Amino acid sequence: MPASTHLGSQLVDLCSVLLLLCCFAIVAQRRLSACVDLFALQSAFLAATAALVAFLTGHKHIYFAAALTIVIKVIVLPRILRKVIERLNVSRELGMNINIPAGLLICGALVIIAFFITQPIIPLGYLLTRDSLAIALAIILIGFFTMIARQKAITQMVGFLVMENGVFLGATAAAYGMPLIVELGVFFDVLVAGLIVGIYTHRLQDTFDSVDTSTLTVLKE
């Protein structure tokens, strides 16, 4: 039986698609707190995907990674981000570098690019999860795009975290996850990045009375 028609494989694909949908929702969302919630939801889907892969393949360490995802990305990081939003009293993203309809169109194009790029690679794979690779790449690109399109430091952080989710999904898809020690390192990095951005936005607010990173251009000599 070919891998793509396997029930498990189809379930993995379904979860991956839910992750991608969350991405689009984030791009379309103006409210910051909703963006953070959507990120938490995406992380929950990611944990589900990881757990599903762990169940299907019997790789026990992926369970561990899924648990870490839930703790850090579903609980801790969104809490930090919500706190930052509360403290800074910014709820909406008003100015955007690229408006929402155009952004959604670009994201659609990015998904097509991602599928186009991975097309020659996917048939070479033999894993259950191989179709998710294209989706993972699309998530990475959209996360990156979010960082460019938005001006508030918090949504840029969300974009960064979405990219990280994409990388995680990609690793799971391409090789059933990275060695545990690498994953631990990555989680630690993400946590530190979250803390740093928390402090950084605070300093930004103090210095410029705004968390708009466009104001950083005045630092140019």
Add this chain to the structure above:
Amino acid sequence: MTALLTGLLACYLLGGLLPLCTTRPHLQNLFAHGCAAAAGVVGIVLGVAGLLSTTPLALSLASNIPHLTFAIRLDPLAAFFVLTISLVGLAASIYASGYVDEFSGRVSVGLLGSLLNGFLLSMTLVVLADNGFFFLILWEVMSLLSYALVVTEHEKPGVREAGLFYLIMTHVGTAFIILTFLIFFQDTGSFSFEAFRHPDQQLPEGLRSIAFFTALIGFGAKTGIVPLHVWLPYAHPAAPSHISALMSGVMIKTAIYGLIRVYFDFMGGEFPWWWGFTLLVAGTVSALLGVMYALMEHDLKSLLACHSVENIGIILLGMGAGMIFHTYGLHELAALGLLAGLYHTINHAAFKALLFLGAGALQFATHTRHIEEYGGLLRRMPWTGAFFLIGAVSIAALPPTNGFVSEWLVFQSLFLSFQLPSLFLKLMLPIAAAMLALTGALALACVAKAFGMSFLAQPRSAHARHATEVPRSMLVGMGFLAGLCTVLGLAPMLVVPLLDRVTAPLTGVAISSQVLALDGWVVAPVTVEFSSISTPVLAMVLVGAGALGLLMARLCGKGLRARYYKTWGCGLNLTPRMEYTATGFAQPIKQVFEAIYQPTVKLEQEFLEQSKYFIKHQRFESHIEPVFEKYLYRPVVTLLLATADRLRIIQAGSLHLYLTYIFVTLVLLLLWAG
């Protein structure tokens, strides 16, 4: 010899690490300079052993990095440079143990000592390396450590700029050296020097010529060949004096080593005549301009740095003459030219290091480097004065000093050009000799200025008035080098056979027995009939003449009585303001060579209202045009800055823009790869 080599490396490594393990300055001082001095002694033994041994010592250690092996080879050429480095290193580290007090409280003694050991180690390994990759790594380490040492006093104005200038120049040079090695690599497929030496197929003529030029520019930037010399007068004075002594005395010689290694060892035997001629021209120009700019410097250390350019020129003259003779198959003369160059290399290392240490002693005692603020120091610092005088006489190449012997040999190899078949070269080499003679005369004027204005007459400033003799360790360091200068001058019969072992494998003939006639008492340029000198006899004649004069005075002047009285000053009291100044001393030469110096003189005078014969206030300014900086470097820098200004458009400082750059690059790369 392996044990000696291990001991050498161990001493330097210990000297690099131990000072950092303690916080007590006098322990740091002891560890750093004790280890460096011990390594110096081991290095001297190793150098002599390497010169005397018949088979080169080769060690190598493979590595995981492709093309890189940690290969070491101690052949006579490398041994000679190890010897030179160790001699100066020993003197500098003894000297430094007293000298670093100058920096106490401002600079960490441990760090300075540790860097010194690292610097000496990297220089020693550079000449020992037997793999191109390894050589380049060590070369970079040497450059970076010397940069760190140059900016030791980074809080002083100008020091950081000097360091940056040095860093840029040395990296440009390194780029060209890399190019040279890549040309060889492309031919042989390996970075091993052994492969460079014996390539499977000879490089095509065009590529060989390119390699010749890249090596000349690359090593020339380090050694200070005009017009790549501009960093020397800034960087060498900025460093602490024992470091200046090492940089000027030894580090720039590693580039001479590189040139000999590339030209004689890698491309051995086969070069067109114009290679040697190019070197000869570069040498002549460097020698002449070096000494001319030295004359106009009134900062003692800058003056000495300019003198380095001159002496490198003299070394290149010897090398260039040797290469020309080699092209025409006159192997004995080729060996003579190369030997003269190498002799001058070790001589220059000895006397230039001595002079820099002397300049450091003056700075230690007076806290200034400006010659116009010295004066009358001979009475206050007799030992420093005596050692400085030995160095000054050597650099001016007065007989019977070491500088005289090697410069005389360079002269002779240039005069022997009448044996060449080419009329053009027959004409050109004597012209180079004439230029060298002019250089020698100007050098004499320059050191007369440096010594006379610093040590004689009355003190010109309060600094000089209160100067006292420096600590004993500094005197020992200088005394060692002064002794070395004397030995190198009076005992060519010891030096020439050692040098002959270096040149014999490179040129194919041993000339030691022909250069040394009459059991070594006479030095001759291969043929005794042409000319010959004997420095021991010259020294005896000089001493004898002096003794004879005293004797005559004693015998004939019996009835006369010696009276001691002040110098007669036309009835006025003598003051330092009446003294000859360094600026005044150099003025006639500035006038004669106006075309080269392009001096600008500004005199502002304000007279009393009553009469224009009474000056109320006056101000005198005099500059010389830094020609190379203005016409060669300034346009390049301007062009670079203008280009950078244009490119700033894409550097908007916007976070989103930078993210977009990365994003677009990523997507394009993915599409291109897919």
